Amino acid sequence: MELNSIKDAFDRVTKKQKLSCSKSQEVIEQIGQEIEQALSRIQSGQDSASPSDHKLILNELKAKLKEIAPLSQLESTQKELNVALSKYPKLLEKSFNPDISKAYRNIDFDIHAVNQIIANHFYREGRFDLGDCFVDETKEPEAALMKSPFVEMFHILEAMKSRNLEPALNWAANNHEQLTQNGSDIELKLHRLQFVEILQNRGRDEALKYARAFLAPFATKHMAEIQKLMACLLWAGRLDSSPYAELLSSIHWDKLAEELTREFCNLIGQSYESPLSVTIAAGVQGLPTLLKLMNVMTGKKHEWQSMKQLPVPVDLDREFQFHSIFVCPVSRDQASEENPPMLLSCGHVLCKQSITKLSKNNSTRPFKCPYCPSEVEAGQCRQLYF
Amino acid sequence: MSSPMEIEAQLPNGNSTAATAINPPSKLGKLAESLKLEHQFLRVPFEHYKKMIRANHRAVEKEVSAIISGVSDFEDSNRSRDETVNQLNSLVSRLQGFKRKLEEESRTEQLQAQRCRARLDHLESAEVDNLPEWNSIRLKRILVDYMLRMSYYGTASKLAESSNIKQDLVDEDVFFEARKVIDALKKKEVAPALAWCADNKSRLKKSKSKFEFQLRLQEFIELVRAENNMQAISYARKYLAPWGATHMKELQRVMATLAFRSNTECVTYKVLFEAKQWDYLVDQFKQEFCKLYGMTLEPLLNIYLQAGLSALKTPFCYEDDCTKEDPLSQESFRKLALPLPYSKQHHSKLVCYITKELMDTENPPLVLPNGYVYSTKALEEMAKQNDGKITCPRTGFVCDYTDVVKAFIS
Numbered sequence: 062m063e064l065n066s067i068k069d070a071f072d073r074v075t076k077k078q079k080l081s082c083s084k085s086q087e088v089i090e091q092i093g094q095e096i097e098q099a100l101s102r103i104q105s106g107q108d109s110a111s112p113s114d115h116k117l118i119l120n121e122l123k124a125k126l127k128e129i130a131p132l133s134q135l136e137s138t139q140k141e142l143n144v145a146l147s148k149y150p151k152l153l154e155k156s157f158n159p160d161i162s163k164a165y166r167n168i169d170f171d172i173h174a175v176n177q178i179i180a181n182h183f184y185r186e187g188r189f190d191l192g193d194c195f196v197d198e199t200k201e202p203e204a205a206l207m208k209s210p211f212v213e214m215f216h217i218l219e220a221m222k223s224r225n226l227e228p229a230l231n232w233a234a235n236n237h238e239q240l241t242q243n244g245s246d247i248e249l250k251l252h253r254l255q256f257v258e259i260l261q262n263r264g265r266d267e268a269l270k271y272a273r274a275f276l277a278p279f280a281t282k283h284m285a286e287i288q289k290l291m292a293c294l295l296w297a298g299r300l301d302s303s304p305y306a307e308l309l310s311s312i313h314w315d316k317l318a319e320e321l322t323r324e325f326c327n328l329i330g331q332s333y334e335s336p337l338s339v340t341i342a343a344g345v346q347g348l349p350t351l352l353k354l355m356n357v358m359t360g361k362k363h364e365w366q367s368m369k370q371l372p373v374p375v376d377l378d379r380e381f382q383f384h385s386i387f388v389c390p391v392s393r394d395q396a397s398e399e400n401p402p403m404l405l406s407c408g409h410v411l412c413k414q415s416i417t418k419l420s421k422n423n424s425t426r427p428f429k430c431p432y433c434p435s436e437v438e439a440g441q442c443r444q445l446y447f
Numbered sequence: 448m449s450s451p452m453e454i455e456a457q458l459p460n461g462n463s464t465a466a467t468a469i470n471p472p473s474k475l476g477k478l479a480e481s482l483k484l485e486h487q488f489l490r491v492p493f494e495h496y497k498k499m500i501r502a503n504h505r506a507v508e509k510e511v512s513a514i515i516s517g518v519s520d521f522e523d524s525n526r527s528r529d530e531t532v533n534q535l536n537s538l539v540s541r542l543q544g545f546k547r548k549l550e551e552e553s554r555t556e557q558l559q560a561q562r563c564r565a566r567l568d569h570l571e572s573a574e575v576d577n578l579p580e581w582n583s584i585r586l587k588r589i590l591v592d593y594m595l596r597m598s599y600y601g602t603a604s605k606l607a608e609s610s611n612i613k614q615d616l617v618d619e620d621v622f623f624e625a626r627k628v629i630d631a632l633k634k635k636e637v638a639p640a641l642a643w644c645a646d647n648k649s650r651l652k653k654s655k656s657k658f659e660f661q662l663r664l665q666e667f668i669e670l671v672r673a674e675n676n677m678q679a680i681s682y683a684r685k686y687l688a689p690w691g692a693t694h695m696k697e698l699q700r701v702m703a704t705l706a707f708r709s710n711t712e713c714v715t716y717k718v719l720f721e722a723k724q725w726d727y728l729v730d731q732f733k734q735e736f737c738k739l740y741g742m743t744l745e746p747l748l749n750i751y752l753q754a755g756l757s758a759l760k761t762p763f764c765y766e767d768d769c770t771k772e773d774p775l776s777q778e779s780f781r782k783l784a785l786p787l788p789y790s791k792q793h794h795s796k797l798v799c800y801i802t803k804e805l806m807d808t809e810n811p812p813l814v815l816p817n818g819y820v821y822s823t824k825a826l827e828e829m830a831k832q833n834d835g836k837i838t839c840p841r842t843g844f845v846c847d848y849t850d851v852v853k854a855f856i857s
């Protein structure tokens with residue numbers, strides 16, 4: 062971002078502030094010197110000096126201080142500083158969006174839901190200390206609901222970091238059915254990694270024993286994979302110089318840890334990415350559009366508060382696209398259950414209502430596709446499911 | 448990146464003038480737009496800095512005037528020489544003490560200036576390449592802002608500390624000032640709040656704030672509650688009367704409580720004695736405080752959450768098959784999004800059910816004979832794995848890969 066002009070404006074502020082600071086010190090210094098001088102003059106006067114002498118000196122001191130005019134000295138530097146101080150925030154207001162709450166709807170935002178989301182966010186990031194502290198401070202013990210599954214997940218991941226697959230394997234075995242149902246082969250991947258570890262560190266016999274016990278059940282579905290692993294037995298202890306050296310790469314550990322996180326979250330009904338991070342990121346991308354909208358909607362604040370759908374599209378990156386949205390190219394309506402997308406025989410897609418209109422509600426009377434020269438019939442259109 | 452609307456340009460009929468795709472803003476452009484949202488991030492430490500400067504300057508002026516009038520004072524009075532020497536000596540040591548204080552305060556000012564500067568540098572450091580890390584810090588800043596506003600100081604401090612943003616990137620110290628007032632109001636003490644009003648008198652006046660009046664009303668109510676009627680009346684004369692010109696109605700209403708007393712059943716006056724009036728004062732203070740520092744009146748978290756939820760919300764989100772990756776598949780997010788508007792699309796955006804990838808020119812949608820649509824990539828892969836057979840994952844319908852047809856989405 063181009064911040065140079067803002068930086069310059071700020072540097073002007075600090076420069077004037079330093080000037081004003083040294084001016085204050087200078088003025089104080091000056092006053093001090095005058096007073097000390099007067100003091101030494103009085104003290105150096107002879108003891109017998111008449112009482113009016115020190116009065117005279119005091120009088121002179123008073124005149125001197127008046128001459129220095131400390132307050133007006135201070136005033137002039139302060140004035141310059143004030144100019145810089147009031148310019149800078151104006152520049153900020155011009156360069157930035159001074160009030161991003163303009164597009165905020167004044168509705169009751171459920172604090173408990175927000176707090177639960179935050180606690181969940183900390184737990185899923187493995188920040189259990191923060192999560193506990195937050196739950197404690199907000200006095201919302203129910204916000205800790207998701208803590209224990211995430212404790213288990215991080216326990217597994219921690220163990221994997223020190224090359225211990227035991228907790229991961231236990232978890233996979235306990236959730237065998239669900240994992241298979243979801244089409245996940247993570248259990249096999251865990252066993253494969255364990256097999257390679259054993260082969261490398263504990264030798265061929267142990268590895269063979271392990272393979273018989275844990276890899277054999279996967280033989281029917283993953284024959285090629287199993288064959289490859291069994292061939293590794295030929296290079297027991299020197300796998301690193303074999304055609305299968307790649308199996309030893311630590312990448313497999315990182316990848317598997319990521320996949321395990323994904324599957325684990327899936328099983329406990331959570332997303333892989335923190336939903337809080339996702340929503341805030343979407344908010345950061347969407348807010349500029351909403352704020353522009355509010356600029357053209359000034360005076361219609363009330364309308365904004367009750368709107369059922371945003372009047373303008375908010376363009377988000379593709380990672381935020383979770384659903385298929387079909388917009389009819391003819392009517393610009395979003396398809397719905399009542400008005401589904403239909404495939405014309407030429408391959409173009411329109412929504413049902415547009416087809417009814419184009420065919421004048423006659424299912425056998427051919428009409429011209431708006432996007433190609435084909436003649437099509439409403440009766441031959443097929444509903445699509447995205 | 449091509450969007451689905453560009454498919455039109457490749458139609459078989461050669462009618463391809465419709466390549467109306469508006470170039471979506473570049474990554475860099477989006478980043479610049481998002482940085483423009485960071486007004487509060489720069490403004491708050493600056494307001495704090497300004498406040499320090501003003502307070503220090505006032506202190507200097509006050510001290511200088513005091514010294515000068517001190518000199519004139521004992522010049523006027525008839526003092527002995529020794530007395531004069533003593534007086535001047537005490538002035539000298541007073542000045543020395545003040546000089547030390549001044550130096551110390553100027554150091555705090557420098558520190559605050561550095562903090563303002565660090566924020567500019569932090570904004571400048573945001574680049575497309577380091578965006579994930581930068582965004583993660585932004586989320587932490589937003590969370591700390593929320594916690595400070597909600598008085599969850601412990602977690603705020605812990606989070607800031609552990610993310611290395613405590614020093615420069617969050618406003619804990621600013622909220623520390625608010626904390627004193629809020630804690631006191633929660634204990635039904637108004638003195639710190641009144642002191643705060645006095646400190647910020649001119650700015651509160653400028654924004655036509657009636658917070659001080661509300662505090663005074665509450666103090667008056669407490670006197671009535673304690674049946675200190677005489678005291679209440681003299682309090683009203685001193686502190687409420689000056690507000691009469693601008694807030695007569697409220698003034699009269701509250702004065703009437705003298706007649707009704709605290710056990711009144713009359714609704715108009717009963718509410719004035721309720722404990723929640725104190726909560727209301729806390730909210731009122733927070734609003735004034737935020738205004739004064741150039742903060743948004745709502746926590747940043749709520750603002751970004753609302754915007755994000757509106758941008759993400761579709762009618763499909765409240766159905767059972769909403770994907771887990773969608774925040775709106777979670778109950779708490781759904782709850783927050785309920786009163787918010789749905790997003791709007793001007794062009795189709797189709798996501799493959801199997802791969803979750805966008806279906807566009809490079810990966811066009813294919814239709815099974817049963818009307819279900821999947822991406823080319825997904826069906827090609829499935830056909831390769833299953834000898835050309837396709838099984839619809841949603842219905843179990845089986846067909847040949849040769850039976851699928853292309854759909855043209857405009």
Ligand SMILES: [Zn+2]
Pocket residue numbers: 405407408409430431432433434435
């Ligand atoms: Zn057509």
Ligand SMILES: [Zn+2]
Pocket residue numbers: 383384759761763764765769770773775776
């Ligand atoms: Zn959804």
